[in-house]
Amino acid sequence: MSDPKLDLNNLNREEYERWLDKVQLPSPAKRQTECWHWLGSTRGGRGKGGQYGQFWRGKPDYAHRYSFEIHYGPIPDNYEVDHVCKNRLCCNPWHLRILPRRSNRRRVSHRKEVKWGGGTTKN
Numbered sequence: 001m002s003d004p005k006l007d008l009n010n011l012n013r014e015e016y017e018r019w020l021d022k023v024q025l026p027s028p029a030k031r032q033t034e035c036w037h038w039l040g041s042t043r044g045g046r047g048k049g050g051q052y053g054q055f056w057r058g059k060p061d062y063a064h065r066y067s068f069e070i071h072y073g074p075i076p077d078n079y080e081v082d083h084v085c086k087n088r089l090c091c092n093p094w095h096l097r098i099l100p101r102r103s104n105r106r107r108v109s110h111r112k113e114v115k116w117g118g119g120t121t122k123n
């Protein structure tokens with residue numbers, strides 16, 4: 001996957017700054033390798049992997065999904081964002097990748113959430 005890059009033309013600055021405010025960024029030298037810990041509220045994922053960062057942006061969404069979208073673009077339908085680092089609270093775009101939902105399904109309730117991040121509603 002190519003390097004993450006913010007699409008400044010399509011970025012909602014207010015939203016982005018609100019998100020960034022809750023992310024613990026590593027020092028620049030370690031920005032790519034270390035996890036970006038989410039400091040905001042969390043939800044879901046009661047299994048052994050722990051919870052996901054929650055980010056409200058007019059609709060319930062996940063902090064790592066938001067990170068993926070602003071750095072790589074919309075998440076295609078039926079794909080979900082996977083943490084390569086296995087840290088669910090991580091928002092580091094270098095640690096995120098998308099997988100077809102079927103191969104990474106953890107909970108049946110995720111089915112509902114598929115619609116949230118769909119690529120069709122965002123300009």
Ligand SMILES: [Zn+2]
Nearest residue numbers: 035085090095
């Ligand atoms: Zn990470």
